[in-house]
Amino acid sequence: MNETNLHFPNIVASNISLDYKVRNRGGWGSRTQTHTVHAVKPLSFAAHEGEFIGLVGRNGSGKSSLLRVLAGLETPTTGEVYASSKPTLIGVSAALNPQLTGAENVELGCLAMGLSPAQAREAYDRVVELAGIGEAIERPMATYSSGQAARLRFSIMLANRPKIMLIDEALATGDAATNERFSQAMNELLDNAGTVFLVNHAAQTIENMCNRAIWLDEGELIMDGDAREVARKYRWFAHQLALGDEEKAAGLLAEAKTLGAAGYVINREGS
Numbered sequence: 001m002n003e004t005n006l007h008f009p010n011i012v013a014s015n016i017s018l019d020y021k022v023r024n025r026g027g028w029g030s031r032t033q034t035h036t037v038h039a040v041k042p043l044s045f046a047a048h049e050g051e052f053i054g055l056v057g058r059n060g061s062g063k064s065s066l067l068r069v070l071a072g073l074e075t076p077t078t079g080e081v082y083a084s085s086k087p088t089l090i091g092v093s094a095a096l097n098p099q100l101t102g103a104e105n106v107e108l109g110c111l112a113m114g115l116s117p118a119q120a121r122e123a124y125d126r127v128v129e130l131a132g133i134g135e136a137i138e139r140p141m142a143t144y145s146s147g148q149a150a151r152l153r154f155s156i157m158l159a160n161r162p163k164i165m166l167i168d169e170a171l172a173t174g175d176a177a178t179n180e181r182f183s184q185a186m187n188e189l190l191d192n193a194g195t196v197f198l199v200n201h202a203a204q205t206i207e208n209m210c211n212r213a214i215w216l217d218e219g220e221l222i223m224d225g226d227a228r229e230v231a232r233k234y235r236w237f238a239h240q241l242a243l244g245d246e247e248k249a250a251g252l253l254a255e256a257k258t259l260g261a262a263g264y265v266i267n268r269e270g271s
């Protein structure tokens with residue numbers, strides 16, 4: 001990615017946070033209590049044209065919640081999101097019908113996303129080729145494996161050529177050839193001044209695909225910077241946790257935080 005292309009922000013998140021109110025049911029005879037989960041703690045960033053941003057963090061760290069706020073599916077508890085066009089969250093807005101064939105769903109999905117019938121017809125071959133599910137395209141979607149369904153859904157969403165795309169784990173299900181095609185499709189989107197957010201548990205995927213990464217832990221923004229640097233630090237942290245060395249992991253987290261977030265977005269533009 002050419003650094004000089006990184007100019008205009010497509011999304012600005014200003015001091016956004018998200019709390020969920022959760023009702024805890026106690027044991028037999030005890031009263032129901034309500035408590036608050038701080039899924040995303042106040043954070044800010046700007047995401048620019050041409051940026052492919054990976055979100056990393058352990059389970060429950062707030063990655064999906066952040067995507068839902070960016071997509072406008074959750075109202076942030078504090079702060080605001082400004083976007084240059086409506087972000088598309090993969091998997092949510094495709095109103096697909098499991099009783100219909102993949103081919104019929106391509107048509108339905110394209111129309112549901114606002115393409116005209118002529119545009120839907122024009123997009124059809126592109127979508128089917130990108131999904132790469134072969135003859136299964138003529139079978140009802142109810143018969144699809146979860147990977148095939150995810151690939152078709154993903155390809156339909158791309159047919160609309162969204163400028164801001166939010167992807168929650170969708171790529172985890174593809175084989176190497178599919179992922180290669182998806183990566184090409186996304187590079188096209190990035191070259192056309194788009195911005196992509198990708199949640200993926202594999203730090204390696206983030207390192208390979210993204211040019212920037214944000215690391216969340218317990219809803220807090222730990223690091224925001226070069227994908228390679230963030231992914232490597234996160235992987236080392238996760239490795240220590242997996243080994244059961246919580247003290248070392250806590251030290252790495254604290255160190256990453258000091259390298260941290262502040263200034264990355266503002267400084268990198270030289271503005």
Ligand SMILES: Nc1ncnc2c1ncn2[C@@H]1O[C@H](COP(=O)(O)OP(=O)(O)OP(=O)(O)O)[C@@H](O)[C@H]1O
Nearest residue numbers: 020022037039057058059060061062063064065066
């Ligand atoms: N609808 C909800 N109601 C209440 N709490 C929720 C809800 N959705 C998520 N949470 C809580 O918010 C926190 C962040 O969850 P979130 O799904 O955003 O994490 P994540 O990083 O995407 O996790 P994972 O990697 O496991 O998918 C967790 O503590 C989770 O239990």
